[in-house]
Amino acid sequence: MTAPALTGPALTGPAPLPLAELHASxxxxxxxxxxxxxxxxxxxxxxxxxxxxRPYEGFFEPEDVPAYLDAYLDHLAATGLSRDAIRTTLFQYGPTKGVIADLVARTLANDEGLAVAPEALVLTVGAQEGMLLTLRALCAGPDDVVLVSSPCYVGVTGAARLLDLATVPVPEGPDGGPDPAAVQAAAQAVRASGRRPRALYVVPDFANPSGTSMPVEARARLLATAAAADLLVIEDNPYGFFARDAAERPTLKALDRDRRVVYLGSFAKTCFPGARLGYVVADQEVAGPGGRRSLLADELAKLKSMTTVNTPALSQAVIGGMLLTHDCRLRAANxxxxxxxxxxxxxxxxxxxxxxxxxxxxxxxxxxxxxxxxxxxxxxxxxxxxxxxxxxxxxxxxxxxxxxxxxxxxxxxxxxxxxxxxxxxxxxxxxxxxxxxxxxxxxxxxxxxx
Incomplete structure (x- = not known):
């Protein structure tokens, strides 16, 4: 039996989508x-x-991954979790803010002298997600502007572009990092234009792309300038663990006395990039209606619940096992x-x-x-x-x-x-x-x- 012939107009592919009708980024x-x-x-x-x-691959060994995972499983068992609870921790959707915040907090205390409450941490899919969540949370509307050091890591300017946020570049000073006088001038110019300078993004240690680092005195001046200009500071620190002595070059967050700094961390360089694990320290208090109080970390978690839902528990388990293996001291391990x-x-x-x-x-x-x-x-x-x-x-x-x-x-x-x-x-x-x-x-x- 012969199939009936198809009639009607010739089939064609869909019309191409005009790039001009897609997002401008x-x-x-x-x-x-x-x-x-x-x-x-x-x-x-x-x-x-x-x-x-990217980090040197000679420091990675495939057999380390199951060893780190086993170390974390042993840790969970030692805390009294049942086999069923461990199964749930690894295989199910987990807490939006993450499952290894306590281990990350211990590591920050040991390596950076940072006293961070675990509830002020959000584990993210790489530091890039943390950057995107932070920008989205802090910038309420089109009049909010982010100051960025120039030259600047393209991840933050790209994230701002995706969110339709304006950025204003601030040139690096002679000592490295954004020049405090230029920060103040940029903030004043933004305010004079009727907009609000909301935050300053900076990489104080071995910055990408310039490689520069800020002296301690310049860090203190920058924080004072940010306070005077009513700016929050977004500190991105993927490379600081490779400084030989944290005491000689403390992070901006370690020098922060009024919770002005939101701290972005990453395990890409200190552990390995394939885990895609980062974190945000967001201990700023947020005042809500009816006298409600929360941490900025809690607000970031709300945003995360609508993007990546939660950070993969298996990635957290492997990095958690690595932290435990090295007594939560990555500086020594690295x-x-x-x-x-x-x-x-x-x-x-x-x-x-x-x-x-x-x-x-x-x-x-x-x-x-x-x-x-x-x-x-x-x-x-x-x-x-x-x-x-x-x-x-x-x-x-x-x-x-x-x-x-x-x-x-x-x-x-x-x-x-x-x-x-x-x-x-x-x-x-x-x-x-x-x-x-x-x-x-x-x-x-x-x-x-x-």
Whole structure:
């Protein structure tokens, strides 16, 4: 039997969705820049890559994961939980604020001298979620403005873009971090425009992308400026654990005496990124109708319940087991990693000095900063360090880096590039700087010829 012939108009695909009718952030060049970087990395897998700010994989062992999970299960059993209760903790939806807040609080006390009540913590899907929740909670409407250091981590400017929040850049001062006088001036200008400067975002330790760190005196001045300008401070601290001594460089939160600082933490660099686990310390009191009192952490949890619902219990269990294994002292546990990154940074700076003596630096218009640690250093070059230049460098010289322009919210950085040393070995750094030196000389010569 023959099937009946289909009649009617020819079938066609759906009409494409106009980009102009989607959220405006999707047309933001910032998103394209990050996508381009990922694509270039994939196209040139053999290149020495100074681009990714990810931890060195030599510190990860697959067999550690079940060992950490077992450590956490033993911990739960030791607290008196039954097998059924342990099953529920691991396999069911859990508390929105998380299940290992007590262990995180102990770690912050041991490593940072921070006295944090567990109920003031929210465990998040990476620090990025914590950033998004914090911005959404603090900014009530279109007139609320977030001040950001410039250059600035693209995660916070991207999150603000997704939320339709305005950001105002504040230039870094000579000591690193946002200049207090510039913060005050920016806050005054925002108020003069009829808007409210709500918060200041800052990475005080080994900042991404600049690699700079704030001296203690500058931290105290910044907090005083924030108080005078009635600003909350959003402190992002993914790299501070790699400082050799927390007592010499306390976090802004450790110096906070009036609960002005909301603290974003992450286990991506100190444990491993695959767990996607971060946290927010939000101990600010919130006054509600009828005299109701809560913590800002409780309000963040409300928002989280409508986004990711809760943070995966298995990820929390593995990180919790890692914390327990190391007696909730990540700074000591990360001592080998701290030494590795410090050696890598020293190798990078030494190789730059070796390839570019002072006279040649002057001729090429080349300079770089000297970070005290962390993952990143920044070069200033005599040519446009844009996506096209990066691709030429990858294709012709076999080395990758990150253009700095996307890190400047109001423009700038066109002649600067970021080098990350975190995922490389000293040998790769030596090889990569040699290739980079050849590229810089060739590119500068071409720029002069043009």
């Amino acid at each position: 999707l047309a933001d060049p910032l998103l394209d820049a990050m996508t381009f970087l990922n694509e270039v990395t994939t196209r040139y897998p053999g290149a020495v890559s100074f681009a990714p700010g 001592a080998p990693a701290t030494a590795h990154y410090a050696a890598n940074m020293a190798a990078l700076l030494a190789e730059l000095e070796r390839h570019f003596p002072a006279a040649e630096r002057a001729r090429l218009g080349l300079s770089w900063n000297v970070p005290e640690g962390g993952f990143f250093a920044v070069l200033t070059v005599g040519f446009a360090a844009d996506d096209a230049a990066m691709e030429r460098c990858a294709r012709d010289f076999g080395v990758l880096w990150t253009p700095m322009a996307p890190f400047y919210p109001a423009g700038g950085g066109e002649h600067r590039l970021r080098l990350s040393i975190s995922s490389l070995t000293p040998g790769q750094i030596t090889d990569g700087v040699g290739r980079l030196a050849d590229f810089i000389r060739a590119e500068t010569a071409h720029a002069v010829a043009r």
